Amino acid sequence: MTRPVSKTNxxxxxxxxxxxxxxxxxxxxxxxxxxxxxSISDYKNEESWMRDFRLKSFAIFNEKKMPTxxxxxxxxxxxxxxxxxxxTEKQEKSWDDLPDEIKETYDRIGVPEHEKKWLAGVSAQYxxxxxxESMHKDLVKQGVIFCDMDTAMRTxxxxxxxxxxxxxxxxxxxFAALNSAVWSGGSFIYVPKGVHIKMPLQxxxxxxxxxxxxxxxxxxxxxxxxxxxxxxxxxxxAYSTESLHAAVxxxxxxxxxxxxxxxxxxxxxxxxxxxxxxxxAEENATVEWIDCNIGSGVxxxxxxxxxSGKNARGIMISMALANKGQILDTGxxxxxxxxxxxxxxxxxxxSLNGGVSHYRGLVTISKDAKHAKSFTQCxxxxxxxxxxxxxxxxxxxxxxxxxxxxxxxxESLDHDKLFYFMSRGLTESHARSMMVNGxxxxxxxxxxxxxxxxxxxxxxxxxxxxxx
Amino acid sequence: xxSLKNISVKAENKEILHDISLDFDNxxxxxxxxxxxxxxxxxxxTIMGDPRMIITHGSIxxxxxxxxxxxxxxxAKKGIFLSxxxxxxxxxxxxxxxxxxxxxRDTHPSKKLLxxxxxxxxxxxxxxxxxxxSLNENFSGGERKKMEVLQAAILDPRYxxxxxxxxxxxxxxxxxxxxxxxxxxxxxxxxxxxxxxxxNRILSQLPVDEVIIMRDGTITQKGxxxxxxxxxxDGYK
Numbered sequence: 216m217t218r219p220v221s222k223t224n225x226x227x228x229x230x231x232x233x234x235x236x237x238x239x240x241x242x243x244x245x246x247x248x249x250x251x252x253x254s255i256s257d258y259k260n261e262e263s264w265m266r267d268f269r270l271k272s273f274a275i276f277n278e279k280k281m282p283t284x285x286x287x288x289x290x291x292x293x294x295x296x297x298x299x300x301x302x303t304e305k306q307e308k309s310w311d312d313l314p315d316e317i318k319e320t321y322d323r324i325g326v327p328e329h330e331k332k333w334l335a336g337v338s339a340q341y342x343x344x345x346x347x348e349s350m351h352k353d354l355v356k357q358g359v360i361f362c363d364m365d366t367a368m369r370t371x372x373x374x375x376x377x378x379x380x381x382x383x384x385x386x387x388x389x390f391a392a393l394n395s396a397v398w399s400g401g402s403f404i405y406v407p408k409g410v411h412i413k414m415p416l417q418x419x420x421x422x423x424x425x426x427x428x429x430x431x432x433x434x435x436x437x438x439x440x441x442x443x444x445x446x447x448x449x450x451x452x453a454y455s456t457e458s459l460h461a462a463v464x465x466x467x468x469x470x471x472x473x474x475x476x477x478x479x480x481x482x483x484x485x486x487x488x489x490x491x492x493x494x495x496a497e498e499n500a501t502v503e504w505i506d507c508n509i510g511s512g513v514x515x516x517x518x519x520x521x522x523s524g525k526n527a528r529g530i531m532i533s534m535a536l537a538n539k540g541q542i543l544d545t546g547x548x549x550x551x552x553x554x555x556x557x558x559x560x561x562x563x564x565x566s567l568n569g570g571v572s573h574y575r576g577l578v579t580i581s582k583d584a585k586h587a588k589s590f591t592q593c594x595x596x597x598x599x600x601x602x603x604x605x606x607x608x609x610x611x612x613x614x615x616x617x618x619x620x621x622x623x624x625x626e627s628l629d630h631d632k633l634f635y636f637m638s639r640g641l642t643e644s645h646a647r648s649m650m651v652n653g654x655x656x657x658x659x660x661x662x663x664x665x666x667x668x669x670x671x672x673x674x675x676x677x678x679x680x681x682x683x
Numbered sequence: 684x685x686s687l688k689n690i691s692v693k694a695e696n697k698e699i700l701h702d703i704s705l706d707f708d709n710x711x712x713x714x715x716x717x718x719x720x721x722x723x724x725x726x727x728x729t730i731m732g733d734p735r736m737i738i739t740h741g742s743i744x745x746x747x748x749x750x751x752x753x754x755x756x757x758x759a760k761k762g763i764f765l766s767x768x769x770x771x772x773x774x775x776x777x778x779x780x781x782x783x784x785x786x787x788r789d790t791h792p793s794k795k796l797l798x799x800x801x802x803x804x805x806x807x808x809x810x811x812x813x814x815x816x817s818l819n820e821n822f823s824g825g826e827r828k829k830m831e832v833l834q835a836a837i838l839d840p841r842y843x844x845x846x847x848x849x850x851x852x853x854x855x856x857x858x859x860x861x862x863x864x865x866x867x868x869x870x871x872x873x874x875x876x877x878x879x880x881x882x883n884r885i886l887s888q889l890p891v892d893e894v895i896i897m898r899d900g901t902i903t904q905k906g907x908x909x910x911x912x913x914x915x916x917d918g919y920k
Contacts, residue, residue: 630735631771637755638731638765640785640838646756649776649784656775656817 231450235316241301246294272385272395279389286542296428298397300342335414343399360405367403382465382493390461390489401431406441415444422451428459437472444475453483466494475503482510490516498524506533519548522556529558537570546575551584560591566602576608580617593623644678690741699725713877717897731765732758762841766831772819824851844877849885861888883915
């Protein structure tokens with residue numbers, strides 16, 4: 216396939232790095248305590264079970280220790296973060312009804328334009344809540360539900376109670392506990408039996424405020440024989456102070472369903488991106504995580520698939536580009552619990568200018584997962600000597616009918632290729648971009664063209680930074 | 684004019700080329716011949732600006748100005764092109780993407796560029812599907828070399844250096860390449876082409892003006908096209 220190479224935005228260097236004046240109609244004080252959690256719950260007029268869930272989660276958060284492995288998180292100042300900020304009075308269905316600052320933000324990022332061209336629905340979260348949401352009418356007719364989690368709490372309480380926090384309980388880890396205590400926003404999607412949503416649904420997450428925490432919570436349920444492709448994008452302006460993004464994402468792919476979840480993560484480098492993502496694939500279901508990480512200062516993210524029904528498939532295709540000062544600690548978990556389940560992990564990382572990337576993978580084959588198959592391919596590219604890449608694969612295999620393989624490779628900057636590209640008239644930074652883009656070809660092929668063009672542009676920008 | 688003025692070149696801490704002087708006039712066709720290890724490819728890479736070829740003495744002059752300090756990119760933009768001896772396989776990059784990035788949009792809008800690429804590929808009998816596949820990945824020797832010629836044609840340089848364009852190429856492909864190059868020579872008589880080769884086979888089909896013989900990093904002989912024939916019969920002395 217021919218991929219047009221976008222150059223249009225190359226001169227406007229940091230497309231996503233702009234700050235709008237803060238707009239807020241409601242906001243909690245800095246820091247976190249029970250009172251802050253009660254205020255969030257009050258602002259949302261929640262039922263008592265949810266308020267209790269939050270308070271219980273907060274107690275777990277307080278008890279849980281910070282992770283003892285992985286990147287240093289000691290600089291996160293929990294007392295100096297704003298945990299809830301409501302930017303608008305109500306959610307809108309038309310971009311024009313949003314406050315000017317917010318509308319302009321999404322215009323500059325290009326969300327409304329994408330919506331018109333190729334998306335089945337869009338949700339836009341600004342700070343703590345979803346400010347805009349819209350979906351094609353025919354999907355509404357087919358019974359598809361696509362709304363923000365806060366609304367879903369009120370309108371689809373029964374289904375929420377059945378699935379919410381069941382895959383990722385607050386006890387899972389400290390940041391899942393924090394999210395459970397202060398969560399706000401995120402997407403809720405239900406795809407009814409037999410419904411195939413052809414165009415993607417997209418959620419766009421924007422942090423504009425400084426020293427802020429975004430804690431959205433996403434729950435996707437694909438009922439039997441259905442399919443959906445969900446895309447999330449995220450950006451923020453760069454501040455010198457740290458912000459925190461700690462999301463929780465739970466996905467259920469019921470029998471024969473297919474869910475693809477694509478992430479284009481381009482947070483500014485002052486953001487700690489500590490995300491817990493887990494999916495359950497039932498009989499003959501497929502869950503695909505397509506995960507692109509360009510931004511953030513520190514990312515810790517290891518999306519998982521519990522392959523709980525026979526013939527279930529889990530796929531993880533990810534890339535991480537760690538530039539100066541960034542630590543991208545990513546990976547995948549494939550938990551095989553039933554027979555003939557299969558998983559496939561492709562992880563590509565690029566480190567440059569002292570950037571650090573880690574791959575942590577876990578493949579578990581249970582006793583019952585007879586004839587399970589798992590294949591991991593883990594490739595790293597180091598563009599200079601100061602940069603780092605580490606791979607930590609773990610395999611836990613409990614039956615001898617499984618086929619499990621792991622391939623890893625590491626390559627440094629190929630001077631022959633660099634010379635070849637430059638001798639064709641590519642600048643050094645374009646030559647590097649070209650190499651990196653070739654290296655991640657398996658990923659760019661999997662994401663919608665509009666985003667692969669965007670990814671190419673982002674990588675070009677990162678390479679330009681490195682040449683200076 | 685492209686000139687080498689008394690250049691000596693080191694690679695991996697070893698001097699490979701010793702005090703070489705050569706002039707490449709506009710519009711002329713050159714052949715550089717010599718045994719393996721005589722320094723032909725080093726010479727080509729030095730002209731193109733491979734940073735691993737270190738000029739310890741002398742200069743490369745392009746239109747009377749030294750380009751010693753120019754990167755390969757600068758030299759490409761000034762109209763020098765090198766088809767390497769063994770074109771690399773490049774995963775995930777197509778020839779279309781490569782040329783799209785190499786050429787400016789204002790002179791080569793994408794649609795037009797794709798048409799030119801398709802047209803040139805047709806003339807070179809390059810199968811269409813190779814244009815949108817990873818460049819040279821699982822390509823035959825002939826396909827790789829044709830892809831180089833295709834790029835040379837589209838990038839439209841003033842000086843084309845072809846390092847063993849005839850090696851690893853089947854007879855039919857070689858015929859196609861030779862025909863295509865003759866068309867370029869006829870249509871753009873101001874272009875300079877430098878062939879590096881072991882064989883007279885391709886040279887006999889081209890209007891070669893000057894044959895240069897290298898040995899142990901020096902120039903040992905120069906002559907007209909008949910020199911290449913002589914070499915083929917008698918070998919290098």
